[in-house]
Amino acid sequence: MKFIKMHGAGNDYVYVDGFQQDVHRPEELAVRISDRHFGVGSDGLILILPSDCADARMRMFNADGSEAQMCGNGIRCVAKYLCDQQSDRGSQLTIETLAGVLSVDVTADTENPAISQVTVNMGQPRLQRGQIPMTGPQQDQALEVEIRVKNRTFTASCVSMGNPHCVVYVDDVEQFDVAYWGALLENHPLFPERINVEFVEIISGSEVRQRTWERGAGETLACGTGASAVTVAGFLTGRTQRTIRNHLRGGVLTLEYCDDETVMMTGPAEQVFTGDYPWPEA
Numbered sequence: 001m002k003f004i005k006m007h008g009a010g011n012d013y014v015y016v017d018g019f020q021q022d023v024h025r026p027e028e029l030a031v032r033i034s035d036r037h038f039g040v041g042s043d044g045l046i047l048i049l050p051s052d053c054a055d056a057r058m059r060m061f062n063a064d065g066s067e068a069q070m071c072g073n074g075i076r077c078v079a080k081y082l083c084d085q086q087s088d089r090g091s092q093l094t095i096e097t098l099a100g101v102l103s104v105d106v107t108a109d110t111e112n113p114a115i116s117q118v119t120v121n122m123g124q125p126r127l128q129r130g131q132i133p134m135t136g137p138q139q140d141q142a143l144e145v146e147i148r149v150k151n152r153t154f155t156a157s158c159v160s161m162g163n164p165h166c167v168v169y170v171d172d173v174e175q176f177d178v179a180y181w182g183a184l185l186e187n188h189p190l191f192p193e194r195i196n197v198e199f200v201e202i203i204s205g206s207e208v209r210q211r212t213w214e215r216g217a218g219e220t221l222a223c224g225t226g227a228s229a230v231t232v233a234g235f236l237t238g239r240t241q242r243t244i245r246n247h248l249r250g251g252v253l254t255l256e257y258c259d260d261e262t263v264m265m266t267g268p269a270e271q272v273f274t275g276d277y278p279w280p281e282a
């Protein structure tokens with residue numbers, strides 16, 4: 001099986017072109033290929049597939065084999081790959097995900113063809129508990145709620161960007177024990193489908209620092225849907241402006257929560273290598 005290794009701001013996935021080959025048992029493949037010692041090593045697996053309603057469809061599997069609705073860093077890489085494959089395609093594409101059909105715009109880096117900058121219209125956030133999903137009154141929002149874990153109470157805002165996010169504000173994110181609290185929050189009984197957790201330090205009204213604990217993958221260097229949720233939560237709770245720069249462990253994303261309530265995200269997409277992985281066709 002041929003694969004491509006790409007990352008967006010250090011959030012790395014193995015990509016397989018499903019236009020060229022069939023991929024069987026992707027859940028099991030994701031677990032094996034993501035392993036950083038016994039596999040290729042990645043945060044998960046992304047399949048690039050034909051679509052009936054868009055230029056392509058993506059399916060995204062976490063390193064634990066669970067399928068997620070969307071991946072913001074991943075969709076930028078899928079867009080870059082499709083543009084590189086067909087240079088006459090133009091820079092604007094649509095990509096179908098389990099969170100809907102999203103529009104992307106790719107700008108090639110003239111000095112380094114391995115890297116592109118990609119802007120994604122991430123769509124509108126879903127704010128009701130029932131949409132996240134989260135227990136409690138299903139029509140209510142969960143902005144600025146207190147979540148009790150062990151001996152600590154966090155102030156959190158929960159936002160769905162198609163997939164679920166819990167944004168937690170902390171004073172010093174570099175010193176914060178992301179692995180310990182991330183795992184506890186991911187599996188908190190409030191969240192029946194588990195949750196991705198963003199730990200955020202506010203630098204100013206237009207700048208934040210984020211570390212990410214991902215559902216099904218642990219700490220990753222970046223999360224695009226998470227950075228989008230952070231933009232929405234920051235604006236709606238009065239912490240940040242509509243446009244922010246988000247400093248993640250693996251790079252910087254620029255985001256805007258627009259007047260029409262869609263989130264625009266811009267960041268890098270980089271191809272690192274291609275390879276072959278032994279995986280039976282059926």
Ligand SMILES: N[C@H](CCC[C@H](N)C(=O)O)C(=O)O
Binds near residue numbers: 068069072196223225
């Ligand atoms: N890293 C991805 C999100 C993965 C989310 C996944 N861990 C889930 O289960 O929802 C991003 O850039 O948006």
